[in-house]
Amino acid sequence: MNADMMNDEPMAPGLHEQAGYADLILSALRRRPDHIAFRFTDRNGDRAELTYRQTAEQIERIAGVLSSLALPDGGGVALLAGPCPEAFTVMAAACLAGVRYTALHPLATEENDRMVLKDSGTDLLLVADGQFQTRAEAAQTRVMSLSALESACELATAGTGSDFGGQGRALYLFYTGGTTGEPKGVMLRDRSLVANAWACTTWEWPADTTMLLTTPMSHAAGLLVAPGLQRGASFELHRSFDPDRVVDAIENDGVTATFVVPTMLYALLDHPRLSDANLSGLNWMLYGAAPIDPTRLAQAGAVFGPILSQHYGQAEAPNALTVLDTREHTDDPAVLGSCGRAMPGVEVVLFDEQGNETATGVPGELCVRGPLVMDGYWNKPEQTAAALANGWLHTGDVARIDETGLISIVDRIKDTIISGGFNVYPREVEDSLGHHPAVAACAVFGVPDPQWGEAVTAAVVLKTGWSVTPEQLVAHVRSHKGPIWAPKEISILEALPLTALGKVDKKALRGASQT
Known part of the structure; x- marks a missing residue:
């Protein structure tokens, strides 16, 4: 058979088909069966552990139960839980069983x-x-507790769930925060x-990592597992x-890594125990989910x-669109104010309002493509078309890309x-305010103004x-950035309002400033 004839031969079905997400997870768990996957406090308040083998078995048993529930056509499952192993194993099991899955925050x-359950078609x-009983009763949908799920798993199979017959296709509905609407x-x-x-996996995971997760596993933390x-x-x-x-876990529980959002990092930096704490066991701190103040980031580098x-x-x-590795955390404020470089397999470009690619250093909307990108928004074709x-x-x-x-x-x-006809990016004003030695945290936003159109407000x-006055802070920004960026009004607060994801709630701040 010559080469031309070989090229005409059809490939074997499934030869180049990608393994599913659940398969990826189970293969990792089977490689280290006796290694500890999770350490946690169980529902009775006792300390507990799950090995990699036990985690794989739990995923397979839950998948077997989910596949036997005979959900109606178009039905799906949702989970309401805090950080616990089930926040991961139920999601992986739904992917394995081919059941549509949604995590409630x-x-x-x-x-x-109610909005999420209705929109997702959860059955x-x-x-x-x-702790979630009241919310469960208000959900207005069929409810099963995790205890009942465990009992169903035990009844369904006494083994590893080997009677579960087939791999499903994952559909994880990952709901946005909804701070600007539904x-x-x-x-x-x-x-x-x-x-x-x-x-x-290409990140700088240290050898023998024990990572502390304290944020909801319904969002970024769950996808780190x-x-x-x-x-x-x-x-x-x-x-x-x-x-x-967190300090106790680093000092006494063998935690070597953790994931934080910026507001959590600031709270750690300001904690009175930190100056005397033994942090030598911590060798990786991953942060993200919101913009970070470069001044506070430099402080964190000095401390940790x-x-x-x-x-x-x-x-x-x-x-995983971009990463700024540990070795790139230099003293350069431009670097500390960045989010790093594009990850392998991600194509990044900046477009202006006319859809033209911007020049080096010129702001534009950050647009990306690659296998990481979503399929679209569930039941929202118009919003999907706009986003893609x-x-x-x-x-x-809005981003800038430099020559490197x-x-x-x-x-x-x-x-x-x-x-006043000028574009003011709040992040730039926040960075300027953050350089003042009295400022622990800040947020900048616009409010309607009859003279300026929008007034820069902080x-x-x-x-x-x-102690510092609003007038002194305004003068500080004016001297560093210029009059366009200087806030027209600054409020001194005890704390900034946060969303459920730990991000500053600018919608609440705007509302409060207009009342």
Whole structure:
């Protein structure tokens, strides 16, 4: 047979088909059966552990139960739980069983639950016991507790779930925060989830990682588990973020890595125990999910050492669009104000309002494409078309790219302030305020103004023991950035309002400033 004839032969079915997300997880778990996957406090308040083998068995048993539930056509399952192993194993089991899966945010409201459950077409809500009972009763859908699920698993099979007969296709509805309107269900299938897992394995996971997770596993933290398992990591799970408990976990519980959002990092830096704490065991701190103050980041580098690593993504392309590795955390403010460089397998470009690619250093909307990108928004064709226009995911973030490929997020397009005919990016004003020694945290936003169109407005939290007037802060920004960027009004607050994801809630700040 000559080469031409060989080229005409059809390939064997499935020869180049990508393994599913659940297969990726199970293969990682089977490689290290006796290694600890999770350490946590169980529902009785006792310390507990799950090995890699036990985690794989739990995933397979739950998948068997889910596949036997005879959900109606178009039905799906949702989970309401805090950081616990089931927040991962139920998701992986749904992917294995081919059941559409949605995670409810543990810090969301009953109204948000109802919107998400209705939009996702959820037929069965799985819920952790106790703390979520009231929300479960208000959900207005069929509810099964995790205890009942465990009992069903035990009845279904006494083994590893080997009677579960087949691999499903993942459809994970990953709901956006909904701070600007009704939440949208981002459709993540095997392609996106597998791309996410492989990309995140290229990060600087230290050997023998024990990673502390204290943020909701319904969002970014949950997607760190699969790549961590690929790298042989163990996960310490806390049900909420408490700086005191974080210090204890580093000093006493063998935690060597953690994931934080910027507001959590600031809380750690300001914690009174930190100066005397033994942090030598911590050798990797991954941060992301919101813009970070470069001044505070430089402070973190001085306190924790060269262990900081930043990742940037969004629900529509989670966790792994860019990375700023530990070795790139220099003293250069331009570097510390960036989100690093594009991850392998991700194509990045900036477009202006006319759809033209911007020149080096010129701001534009950051647009990306690659296998990580979502399939679209669940049941929202018009919003999907807008987000994926012209073959690119339009992130809604304004960014600059320098001549070395370093990407700096300037701000969200929707947050850009047009004041006196000039575009003012709040991030630039926040960075300027952050350089003042009295400022612990700040947020900048625009409010309607009859003279300026929008007035640059700021809310500031001061460091303990410091005193400064709003007028002095305005003068500070004016001297560093110029009059266009100087806030017209600054409020001194005890704390900034946060969303359920730990991000500053600018919508609440705007509302408060206009009342």
